Amino acid sequence: METVQRILARVGATAEVPLEAAPGGGYLWEVSLPDEGRHLIDVLEQVYERTGPPVGAPVVQRFRFRLLGPGEVPLVFRYRRPWENIPAREDRSVLLRIEARSEIS
Numbered sequence: 001m002e003t004v005q006r007i008l009a010r011v012g013a014t015a016e017v018p019l020e021a022a023p024g025g026g027y028l029w030e031v032s033l034p035d036e037g038r039h040l041i042d043v044l045e046q047v048y049e050r051t052g053p054p055v056g057a058p059v060v061q062r063f064r065f066r067l068l069g070p071g072e073v074p075l076v077f078r079y080r081r082p083w084e085n086i087p088a089r090e091d092r093s094v095l096l097r098i099e100a101r102s103e104i105s
Helices: 035-040
Strands: 004-010 014-021 028-032 041-050 059-067 071-080 090-099
Touching: 004 014, 014 028, 014 041, 014 071, 014 090, 028 059, 035 041, 035 071, 035 090, 059 090
Parallel strands: 004 090
Antiparallel strands: 014 059, 028 071, 041 059, 071 090
16 A cells, blocks of 8 residues: 655645665656646756765655645655666655645644
8 A cells, every 4th residue: 555645735835755775776766747837836956965975876866746736646756867768766645635725724
């Protein structure tokens, strides 16, 4: 059974999804945005932060999104080598639930 991470935030906020990666081995996370949710979020950036010594160390790959409108956006992150045409090594699902500013207390 797949576990889905849920993130609840307000319209206008920034949501962040941190995932550990090993770019030294060629593996990076890619995000898939569904067509029906594209108008609700804007991908701001991906940043990489080292977690150990510089050479070959794992990193935290952070995806940041601006939340534009209320609704739910299912995101799928795939951990793979971009040049390989094989299934992803790992998948992660995140559900962004975006509430109007007055709905979250």
